[in-house]
Amino acid sequence: MQIIDVSAMTVDVPLVGLDEHLGIGPYVTNHGQVDSMERVLVRVDTDEGISGWGEMRTFLSATATEAVIEEGVGPLIKGQSPFELERLRRQVFIEYTNVELFFAAVETACWDIVGKALGKPVYELLGGSSAPEQTAAMNADAADMESVTDDEVEFAFCLGILSPEESRVKARQALKEGFSVLKTKAGRDWRQDVARVEAMHDEVDGRLEFRLDPNQGWTLDQAVRVGATLEDAGIYLQYMEQPIRVNAHDSMATLRQRLRQPIAPNEDTYIPNNLQSLIDSRAMDVAVLDLTPAGGIAGLRQQTAIVEDAGIPYTHHCAFDLGVRTAAILHAVHGLPGFSLPPDTTYYAWESDVVTEPFEITEGRMRVPSEPGLGIDIDMDDVEAYRV
Structure with missing residues (x-):
């Protein structure tokens, strides 16, 4: 089997508005807000008529992202086997550029092809289901365990920066829908960040765990004050995600020593070799991969091995994922060992999706597809309806 074509197409799908149930748009962070999100769909075709799909966000622009994939990555792998994933990954190298960002969606499509060719879901190709029981054990009590099936993955609810009163409403909705963890953005005003978490914690009587993510938006002293103030209020976060800027590993280690709030680098993990540096610096309690x-x-499998060997728990990040990347995350979290905390998701807040059978979220969980490959098909009518 050989790869004969790599193509990319961009869609722009709106988020459901805040005034609707579980709506989160506009989604506000410390560096902007979004009412919709451009997602690039990548298709890899083979000479045996089997195609696979991947998904990523746009970088700089839709045109630029599509060009890098079609004119840059595509020619490097055409004529080669999609089964040779590790070789392809090491072969796609461009000096001075982290081309892995663009190769990832192509690589996911190759996993989809291999699974379809072998008649196996991707998680089985990774070694079988390994994470759900660990996740359930970490996040559910004995009574809840009876309702958890081994083909489901629990997710955390994600929320942008809102007023404390608006956040109360969304926290109540998230709890009612069965989520046990809520991640909220932060970083514009650390005092408001604290007030928002305190309001949500009060609204749900402490029945939700919280993650606080300022996207590098605090200085070291501000991060200390946020963590300490929440400790004084008796609120212990599941973790603080990338509270200060990247590549400040000694400062991150200092922060970790000052607080009892767990520290979880995210953007830092995007930089090659930073995982080992974070481990050596004793700068993280959780890795957000x-x-x-x-x-x-x-x-991702390589990264999980590094942090698992260091005895550090880890989870998976959300990037406003439609059904294709959501499927990839489900298979990865289900098939790779060691994912003990729920991944983030905003899937509940899309106006629509481009897969023919959108995922359902029940009690904060999604079912891992058991069909071959990623287990999804693309509705091209929906693609055209949202295409950029």
């Missing part, structure tokens, strides 16, 4: 900057599922 992402298969796209890792170069795909195989790259």
